[in-house]
Amino acid sequence: xxVNSSAASTPAQFVVLLGYMCAVGGIAIGCSSIAHxxxxxxxxxxxxxxTSYMLKLVSSLSTTxxxxxxxxxxxxxxxxxxxxxxxxxxxxxxxxLVGAAGAGFGLVYFQRRDIVI
Numbered sequence: 001x002x003v004n005s006s007a008a009s010t011p012a013q014f015v016v017l018l019g020y021m022c023a024v025g026g027i028a029i030g031c032s033s034i035a036h037x038x039x040x041x042x043x044x045x046x047x048x049x050x051t052s053y054m055l056k057l058v059s060s061l062s063t064t065x066x067x068x069x070x071x072x073x074x075x076x077x078x079x080x081x082x083x084x085x086x087x088x089x090x091x092x093x094x095x096x097l098v099g100a101a102g103a104g105f106g107l108v109y110f111q112r113r114d115i116v117i
Contacts, residue, residue: 024099055068075091
C-alpha cells in the first residue's frame, strides 16, 4: 500500500486532521462546561475519547460487535484516503458535527450554570 505524500494531498490531510481536532475539542468544551474544576473536565473528556477508541477497537474484532463502530468518532476519522488520493472522505463531516454539537452543548449549559465569583 503506497502512500502519496505529494503536495496535492496536504490540504486534504489538513481538513481531515482539523475535523478530528474539532471533534475532540468539542467534546472537551462540552465536558468543561459540566465539570466544576479543571481536573474533572480533562478526565471526562479523556474518558469519552478513550471509550470511543475502545468501541472502535472492539467493533473491529468481531462481526458480532460491528454495531459499536457507530458510537465512535474514530470511525469517521479516515486519514488514509486523504494520504493516498488527496481527497477528503465525506465521513469527515461527522467529526465537524460532533465538534459543533459539543461546543453548542457547552455554550448552552454554561449559560445556565451559576458562575461563582
